[in-house]
Amino acid sequence: MDLHDQLKNLFPDHEPEEEPKKNSDAPSYWLQDDPIICKYEKRKGKPITILEGYNGAESDFKKLAKDLKTFLGVGGSFKNDTIIIQGDYRDKIMAFLKENGFSVKRVGG
Template sequence: MDLKDQLKNLFPEHISSEADKVAEKKPELWLQKEPIICKYEKRKGKPITILEGYNGAEKDFKKLAQDLKKKLSVGGTFKNNSIIIQGDYRDKIMTLLQEMGFRTKRVGG
């Protein structure tokens, strides 16, 4: 039994500050009914993953791009209402988006 468990036993109605931080970190993105299209291309011989079809605000889409790049530890950009991720990460991106609550559709292979 560690210190956190002992404190929970002493003060059961206390809400830890870690739970508040986790609630604040979760981004509030607009979820749409239409699926986000996840496709694969090669540009100049290098693989990229492209996400298109988000109908929410542009700042939400940019936030989504930033979160995906951090979670995958890869580079990418936001251009012309699409997210471009360096490398073939279709499967990982689709699982991350589905965990967030988005519907996804795989295109191209």
């Protein structure tokens, strides 16, 4: 007897509510008019990609950072309103951001 059956025995008159299905293909970020700046640097001899200029809520910014790191399969961090991604992934990051409706400006090389 699983949990669903046990709950039905305890509460026979209860009808479970169906949860509305979410569209998991389209993550919802706050979009802005100004472009996000995507630049490349080397710190301690290692390449990094830096994203600046997002002026949405901090929770949206953290969600965007997490989704980017998951999409690329690399490490990174969120500090001082910037996203730092390990490695040079400017082209992939810009394509990802454009797919999600952002405008992106490439800075440097």
